Amino acid sequence: xxxxxxxxxxxxRIVAGAPLDEASQAHAxxxxxxxxxxxxxxxxxxxxxxxxxxxxxVPDGFADRVMARLEDEACERRDAARTSGRRWLHIALxxxxxxxxxxxxxxxxxxxxxxxxxxxGAP
Amino acid sequence: xxxxxxxxxxxxxxxxxxxxxxxxxxxPIFRFLGGMGxxxxxxxxxxxxAFLRAFRSLGSYHAGKGTFSAWLFTIxxxxxxxxxxxxRRRAPHVAWQEGVLGGDAGEPDPSAQEALETAxxxxxxxxxxxxxxxxxxxxxxxxxxxxxxxxxxxAVERCSVGTVKSRLFRGKKLLxxxxxxxxx
Numbered sequence: 059x060x061x062x063x064x065x066x067x068x069x070x071r072i073v074a075g076a077p078l079d080e081a082s083q084a085h086a087x088x089x090x091x092x093x094x095x096x097x098x099x100x101x102x103x104x105x106x107x108x109x110x111x112x113x114x115x116v117p118d119g120f121a122d123r124v125m126a127r128l129e130d131e132a133c134e135r136r137d138a139a140r141t142s143g144r145r146w147l148h149i150a151l152x153x154x155x156x157x158x159x160x161x162x163x164x165x166x167x168x169x170x171x172x173x174x175x176x177x178x179g180a181p
Numbered sequence: 182x183x184x185x186x187x188x189x190x191x192x193x194x195x196x197x198x199x200x201x202x203x204x205x206x207x208x209p210i211f212r213f214l215g216g217m218g219x220x221x222x223x224x225x226x227x228x229x230x231a232f233l234r235a236f237r238s239l240g241s242y243h244a245g246k247g248t249f250s251a252w253l254f255t256i257x258x259x260x261x262x263x264x265x266x267x268x269r270r271r272a273p274h275v276a277w278q279e280g281v282l283g284g285d286a287g288e289p290d291p292s293a294q295e296a297l298e299t300a301x302x303x304x305x306x307x308x309x310x311x312x313x314x315x316x317x318x319x320x321x322x323x324x325x326x327x328x329x330x331x332x333x334x335x336a337v338e339r340c341s342v343g344t345v346k347s348r349l350f351r352g353k354k355l356l357x358x359x360x361x362x363x364x365x
Binding site for chain 1: 196199200203204207208211212214215216221224225228229232233236302303306307310321322325326346349350353354356357360
């Protein structure tokens with residue numbers, strides 16, 4: 059007959075899922091209280107594992123759908139990069155046009171005020 | 182082909198290698214998300230999102246900091262916790278997803294009776310798991326899936342191995358209490 063503390067220690071290890079040495083396992087088999095606890099916890103553990111098997115199955119073609127979404131994202135990124143590159147080109151051309159217009163305006167004003175500035179003009 | 186090789190291939194631009202990673206981990210990720218109590222549609226959506234995020238940030242994964250599976254499960258876990266919090270805000274009393282269980286019992290033959298009992302047992306477990314706090318539920322699901330080592334679970338949960346063991350213990354204890362209550 060083992061002291062109650064011995065049973066408590068074994069039952070705590072069973073509940074915590076800690077491994078038992080040979081002597082403790084032998085005791086847990088013989089002792090009514092310890093074997094009842096062991097049976098209860100083993101049943102609980104198998105129920106949890108069983109419940110985790112009762113979850114949604116992976117649908118057919120799941121991996122292919124993931125790859126298709128990756129491909130879509132890559133296409134969107136490429137399109138976005140292309141659109142952004144075209145926008146920069148438009149802005150650069152607009153700025154160039156504006157600069158030419160301003161330069162021409164300045165040249166016109168200067169040629170009016172200072173006739174010598176005008177190209178080909180006689181003083 | 183191990184994960185490290187496939188990851189190097191993906192980073193080198195080989196998308197087929199990522200397809201293999203998806204095929205390898207799709208079932209464990211579905212089991213985990215399903216085990217967290219999410220509905221089938223949400224499970225598929227979140228599983229897809231987990232893989233997409235993994236692909237996008239694969240460059241930031243460092244093998245020295247943990248296994249690829251722990252890293253992937255961390256992404257899935259964060260998505261699951263966000264989804265649970267979101268659905269709780271939408272419907273505070275939303276019930277735990279109880280899986281696909283039999284409806285009409287039909288004739289009371291022994292196999293049907295057995296199936297009903299199995300279904301009822303699973304329903305009680307699912308319901309009891311749904312009542313656990315998410316942190317305990319997550320550890321319990323990861324531990325019983327047996328896909329990750331206890332060190333990997335600690336990495337996923339960002340806590341120590343001792344904390345994982347203690348959460349596991351508390352989770353099982355609460356689950357058992359909930360089951361005993363549901364039997365009464």
